[in-house]
Amino acid sequence: MTDHIRLNDMVFYGYHGVLPEERTLGQRFIVDVDMSVDLRAAGRSDDLQQTINYAEVYTLTRDIVVGEPLLLIEAVAQRIADRVLAGYSAVDRIMVRIRKPEVPIAGSVLGSSEVCIERDRRDLVTE
Numbered sequence: 001m002t003d004h005i006r007l008n009d010m011v012f013y014g015y016h017g018v019l020p021e022e023r024t025l026g027q028r029f030i031v032d033v034d035m036s037v038d039l040r041a042a043g044r045s046d047d048l049q050q051t052i053n054y055a056e057v058y059t060l061t062r063d064i065v066v067g068e069p070l071l072l073i074e075a076v077a078q079r080i081a082d083r084v085l086a087g088y089s090a091v092d093r094i095m096v097r098i099r100k101p102e103v104p105i106a107g108s109v110l111g112s113s114e115v116c117i118e119r120d121r122r123d124l125v126t127e
Contacts, residue, residue: 023069033096098114
């Protein structure tokens with residue numbers, strides 16, 4: 001399958017990070033979510049019920065990024081992937097990319113740091 005729904009360059013302000021300044025002052029995070037999903041039925045029917053409502057995925061992503069502070073952006077990305085896979089059975093695979101455009105490394109000249117994870121339905125842990 002080669003169909004995708006992509007949400008690109010979502011910008012949120014959050015308090016994730018290992019350094020005390022990151023957790024106190026916060027910073028911008030730029031998030032991309034790429035969902036592999038079969039879009040044939042939606043394309044033929046023009047029916048929102050046959051696809052993924054990306055406004056809902058945006059809200060889910062925003063709530064995680066601006067929500068509970070975590071130490072690692074890897075953990076933020078994992079939470080997004082887990083929630084999308086758990087909430088949308090039509091999503092077969094997901095890629096989540098999170099960038100920190102202002103990296104707090106003393107003396108660094110660094111455009112950004114990022115993590116990018118890919119998960120599929122087999123990775124979903126159910127309790």
